[in-house]
Amino acid sequence: MEIDAAREVRTTCPYCGVGCGVLAKVAADGQVSVRGDPDHPANFGRLCSKGSALAETIGLDGRLVHPEIHDRRTGWNEALDLVASTFSQTIAEHGPDAIAFYVSGQLLTEDYYLANKLMKGFIGSANIDTNSRLCMASSVAGHRRAFGADTVPGTYEDLELADLIVLVGSNLAWCHPVLYQRIAAAREKRPEMKVVLIDPRRTMTSDIADMHLAIAPDGDVALFTGLLAWLGQHNALDRAYITAHTTGFGQALFAASALDLAGVAAATGLSEDELSRFYSLFAATARTVTVYSQGVNQSSSGTDKVNAIINCHLATGRIGKPGTGPFSVTGQPNAMGGREVGGMANMLAAHMEIDDPGHRERVQRFWSAPAIAGKLGLKAVEMFQAVAGGRIKALWIMATNPVDSMPDADAVEAAIKACPFVVVSDVLAGTDTIRHAHVRLPATAWGEKDGTVTNSERRISRQRAFLAAPGEARPDWWIVAEVARRMGFGEAFGHVTPAEIFGEHAALSGFENDGARDFDIGIYAGIDGEEYEALAPFQWPASSRAAQSPRRPEQGARAVRGSSTTRFFANGNFYTSDGKARFIPIRASTDTRTNPDFPLILNTGRIRDHWHTMTRTGKSARLSQHIAEPFVEIHPADAQHHGIGDADIVRISSTRGEVLVRALITPRQRRGSVFAPMHWTDQFAARGRLDTLTAPLVDPVSGQPALKHVAVRIEKFAAKAFGFAVTRHRPEAIAADYWAVARCKGGWRIELAFADDAADWTAFASRLFDASSVEMLAYHDRDTGQHRIAAFDGERLVGALFVAPGPVAVSRGWATEQLEEVHASQRERFRVVAGRAGAERPDAGATVCSCFNVGANQIVAEVAAGCTTVEAIGGALKAGTNCGSCRSEIRAIIQANRVQAAE
Known part of the structure; x- marks a missing residue:
């Protein structure tokens, strides 16, 4: 284009x-x-x-730009014909359930819609599921149990209107930083606003918390059932609301009362005083929003956690009103859009249900489909187990990397490798998943594709292209439509623009919808290309019965059942058969997974500057400065018990596998638990694929995996030598037991560890740098195990390697800068070998602010000079003045150094 x-x-x-x-x-x-x-x-x-x-x-390095069959470049016609014919033959021989699609919250709604339509309405199976299953499936299940529909009641504005925000299992400062900044800004205007953080770790989000409850893993059900019982005991209920708008309260209260306060304390690991203070604060604050994320959802009891939270809001009538409500914040850009189009195995399009015959008939009739899925499909974990068991014969993976992100990742990889026919449509040519594909289809990336996404507050926004698609890359919706046409379904897949798909999606949402279904954007059913191009962000519902213009979607929207223009359930009506919300009876249970062989609990999650499996963020040198290698947070007492020192290499093992990561010893971690991020893959680390450790244990209702409660053990990896290197070119192979590679300005940085001391470090460096005909300068002290080698091509550094018997004490920031420096004199070159800058260039320290490349040592120096607030540091260094994600870390550095100065 x-x-x-x-x-x-x-x-x-x-x-x-x-x-x-x-x-x-x-x-x-x-x-x-x-x-x-x-x-x-x-x-x-x-x-x-x-x-x-x-x-x-957005660079094109590593991009897949041409279709491939068995590693051979081919054209679109050959590739698409093979996909379509193989799918058709598989269906003819084994039935439609022998096909499966595994899709992604990275898809745009238009992509998602056509993939779901093809699978459920034309192939005739519900075997389409999404990596959003790993993100928010328990929220979907909880919403449906309580509200009768997958409805997020509130809006982001409620976060600013609330007098109390309860953050549950959500490191908002790192995982949803802009929402965190909105809350922080609101709190500055209204200091009386209170924030409670409920998380086993003292994350950076605790920076704005008035109370941090370091809850035991999976203690949330006990905490919130205990809250419901406490509200009942202290006459803090909205009995009029309960009577008028809910059912099942008596049973829910009885179940919640199974534990007294002492029992709740034992189940949560919190003191009775902490519980009483939190419960009293919740009871006394009418405008309360409970924000929850993966710490709630990614659990074998995730759906019960969601309903335990919702029960407390229903019991106090805190839903549908400004500044109130349970609020699920999703992890992916279009997890909500995928829910709208039925992109999960247990859903139909437009929030209709597969197990409702009337819904199935309606969707089939709207699509003029030859078939409609008659039963629930396989959810993500079940799907890959079916692949492993041979029931799935053909698998299409779109825009996701399950070899790294699925639980029991090694088993998932083995299943994909053994599957008779695997199609992967993706952006990159070298992910850990796409290497096992028989057919690789090049998809367009962000900046090149055109469509819509829906955020966590039900707001639909446009993603617009501003770059031309490289090579032969095509939009995902186009790829799906072309396969459908070749399978004989051309009449139903004749779309030529994403606007046409969006219009059909909108029409289905309003089709025979008299307000009984929450998702309705029917006003856009007749949208044309010009209106679609100009489409402004809007929240649903946007009913066709509303008197409003598509260009101005927020004005004059007619309230449909249970909704206003922005908040659902303001009128107390829900999407159940009698219009009343359902209390769900929940009993807290104890689930002990640790044992003497695996005595610690592993919690997995994200870090501030990386995303999923780093297929996008791994391209940015700036985003790799903050944290450049996989790590594990360990409480000091646990580290001492296991003989682990700060920056040691640690082996984490479970019954499924093992990984090697760097130790980060911190009291912010709960004793008995460890935390490690899920981003590293075989592309970026030797043995960093964290989900090789996690078991395929799922919530029985939602099918969402339990990724935050894994029994593990830790031990120090007995490294004889550690290394750090910078190199202009990324090495094709790294002969080290532990390595982690990250992009930096001018090249790459590499962390290394070795079980044995290399006999010839200069030869190792030469291979690492892929250097020939260059000047090599080296320093070796075999008595102390110190080795430093630098290679120069003229005045430019090709690579430098620093080796020591312990973690290498070299300034990473300074060393990476040398790749872009001119080293004209021998003195400057020897300075590189020495591994330190001169007095005129002090070490900036570990990067804290990625936006302005500000290091910890620079912040410490400004604190010593009198800057004692985050704002003062921002004025001196700009740190924290752009995105603000680092403000909590800056504040922690200020506090630590002020304490040291006082001592």
Whole structure:
């Protein structure tokens, strides 16, 4: 497509479920810059560190740009014909349930819609599931049990209107930074606002918390059933609301009362005093929002956790009103859009249900489909187990990397490798999943594709293209439609633009919908290309019965059942058969997974500057500065017990596998638990695929895996030598027991550890740098085990390697900068070998602010000079003044150094 390089394009960030508006600009020389869209109601111009660095992630290195069959480049016709014919033959021989699609919250709604339509309405199976199953399936199940529909009641505005925000299992500061900044800004205006953080770890989100409850893993059910019982005992219920708008309260209260306060304390690991203070605060604060995320959802009791939270809001009538409600914040940019189109194995399009015959008939009739899925399909974990068992013969994976992200990842990889026919449509040519594909289909990436996404507050926004698609890359919706046509379904898949797909999606949402279904954007059923291009962000519902213009979606929307223009359930009506919300009786249970062989609990999650399996963020040098290698947080007492020192290499083992990561010893971690991030893959680390450790244990209702409660053991990896290297070119192979590679300015940085001391470190360095005909300078002290080697091509550094018997004490920031420096004199070259800057260039320290490349040592120096607030540091160094994601870390550095100065 032709892209006008002179204009600034309004689009939407492709990372988390906040759904921030982005302004992307292409300069005359082709350089792309991004900034937050000040008019987008999700972020009002704010962006996090990842969003701010989007322009650094759109390079074409590593892109898949041509279709391939068995590693052979081919054309689209041959590739698509093979996919369609193989699917058709598989269906003919084994039935429709022998086919499965595993899709992604990275897809746009239009992509998702056609994939779901093809599988459920034309192939005739519900075997389509999504990596959003790993994200928010328990929220979906909890909403449906309580409300009769998968409805998120509130809006982001409620976070600013609330007098109490309860954050449960959500490191909002790192995982949804813009929402965190909105709360922080609201709290500055209203200091009386209270924030409670419920999390086993003292995360960076605790920076704004008045109370941190370091709850035991999976203690949330006990905590919130205990709260419900406490509310009943202390006459803190809204009995009029309960009577008028709910059913099942008596049974829910009886079940919750099974534990007294002492029992709740034992189940949660909290003191009775902590519980009483939290319960009293909740009871006394009418405007309360409970925000929850993966710490709730990614659990074998995730759905019960969701309903335990919802029960407390229903019991106090705190739902549907400004500044109130349970609020699920999703992890992916279009997890909500996938829910809207029925992109999960237990859902139909437009929030209709597979197990409802009337819904099935309606969707089949609307699509004029030859078949409709008659039963629930296989959820993600079940799907890959079916692949392993041979029941799934053909698998299509779209825009996701399950070899790294699924639990029991080694078994998932083995299943994919053994599957008779695997299709992967993706952006990159070298993910850990796509290497096992028989057919590889090049898809367009963010900046190239065109469509819509829905964020966590039900706001639909446009992603718009501002770059031309490279090579033969095509939109995912086009790929799906072409396969469908070749399978004989051309009449139903004749779409030529995403606007046509969106219009059909909107029409289905309003089809025979008299307000009985929550999802309704029927007013857009007749949208044309011009209106679609100009589409402004809007929240659903947007019913066809509303008197409003498609260009101005927020004005005059008619309230459908249970909704206002922005909040659902303001009128107390729900989507159940009698219009009343359901209390769900829940009893807290104890689930002990540890044992003497695996005595610790592993909690998995995200870090601030990386995303999923780093297929996008791994391209940015800036985003790799903050944390450049896989790590495990360990409480000091646990580290001492296991003989682990700070920065040691640690082996984490479970019954499923083992990984090697760096030790980070911190009292912010709960004793008896460890935390490790899930981002590292075989592309970035030797043995860092964390989900090789996790078991395929799922919530019995939602099918969501329990990724935050894994029994493990830890032990020190007996390294004889440690290394750190910088190199201009990424090495193809690294002969080390432990390695982690990250992009830096001018090249790559590599962390290393070895079980044995190399006989010839200079030869190792030469192989690592892939250097020939260069000048090598080396320093060896075999008595102390210190080795430093640098290679120069003229005045430019090709690579440098630093080796020591313990973790290497070299400034990483300074060393990476040397790849871009000119080293004209021998003195400058020997300085590289020495591994330290001169007095005129002090070490900045570990990166804290990625936006402005500010290190910890620089912040410490400013504190010593008298800067004792985050604002003062921002004025001196700019740190924390852009996305604000690092403000909590800056504050922690200030506090630590003020304490040291006082001592």
